[in-house]
Amino acid sequence: xxxxxxxxxxxxxxxxxxxxxxxxxxxxxxxxxxxxxxxxxxxxxxxxxxxxxxxxxxxxxxxxxxxxxxxxxxxxxxxxxxxxxxxxxxxxxxxxxxxxxxxxxxxxxxxxxxxxxxxxxxxxxxxxxxxxxxxxxxxxxxxxxxxxxxxxxxxxxxxxxxxxxxxxxxxxxxxxxxxxxxxxxxxxxxxxxxxxxxxxxxxxxxxxxxxxxxxxxxxxxxxxxxxxxxxxxxxxxxxxxxxxxxxxxxxxxxxxxxxxxxxxxxxx
Numbered sequence: 001x002x003x004x005x006x007x008x009x010x011x012x013x014x015x016x017x018x019x020x021x022x023x024x025x026x027x028x029x030x031x032x033x034x035x036x037x038x039x040x041x042x043x044x045x046x047x048x049x050x051x052x053x054x055x056x057x058x059x060x061x062x063x064x065x066x067x068x069x070x071x072x073x074x075x076x077x078x079x080x081x082x083x084x085x086x087x088x089x090x091x092x093x094x095x096x097x098x099x100x101x102x103x104x105x106x107x108x109x110x111x112x113x114x115x116x117x118x119x120x121x122x123x124x125x126x127x128x129x130x131x132x133x134x135x136x137x138x139x140x141x142x143x144x145x146x147x148x149x150x151x152x153x154x155x156x157x158x159x160x161x162x163x164x165x166x167x168x169x170x171x172x173x174x175x176x177x178x179x180x181x182x183x184x185x186x187x188x189x190x191x192x193x194x195x196x197x198x199x200x201x202x203x204x205x206x207x208x209x210x211x212x213x214x215x216x217x218x219x220x221x222x223x224x225x226x227x228x229x230x231x232x233x234x235x236x237x238x239x240x241x242x243x244x245x246x247x248x249x250x251x252x253x254x255x256x257x258x259x260x261x262x263x264x265x266x267x268x
Contacts, residue, residue, distance in 0.1 A: 129252060142182070176196050
């Protein structure tokens with residue numbers, strides 16, 4: 001088995017196991033992809049994708065081709081991504097839905113769980129309930145209508161998670177859709193609902209507002225925006241921290257379910 005960094009023309013060899021999003025991110029150098037292949041047959045065995053941020057590295061996905069499951073491909077890929085020279089070493093994390101994480105494999109490869117206060121609440125857009133809300137004060141604007149430096153200053157000054165919410169250390173305008181909502185009161189930013197499309201989900205990783213009545217109206221508008229752009233069976237995924245907002249989101253999305261997020265860190 002051999003492991004290589006997937007770049008340039010090599011990416012064609014891995015097209016069948018990379019998502020469209022991963023291919024584009026590799027080409028734009030937003031993620032780093034490691035590919036494993038059989039040295040004798042040159043068959044593709046699996047891939048690992050990771051994103052390098054200023055303060056740490058996050059492993060995004062590990063995939064092993066069915067014919068090579070149980071052959072130690074995951075171990076080899078993880079060994080390569082964690083084998084970093086001391087002068088370039090950063091903390092390495094991997095996280096995801098708890099029941100989907102391979103605890104035995106990650107422990108064997110030098111990772112250990114760290115406390116997690118996060119979960120996803122998932123549901124379908126078609127089950128987003130109608131809200132009877134009116135705008136009594138304030139206004140809403142989409143992300144493309146707001147000076148980014150003002151929104152970035154607002155978000156970074158408020159409580160936010162640097163691993164799951166804003167790992168870049170700044171507000172990445174390319175990450176969030178233009179349909180993300182910014183809440184204003186007296187022409188000043190009061191909150192935001194940031195949206196991204198990733199992994200087959202409409203992800204809402206950031207929700208915050210000083211005025212909860214304005215936030216309620218924002219949820220009313222949010223449904224209209226999403227219905228206009230996505231299919232009814234589009235999957236929604238809200239990030240919840242410390243249970244804040246759990247009851248509201250659960251009532252907002254009928255038949256939603258909550259999934260705890262497990263976080264692992266590599267032990268240097």
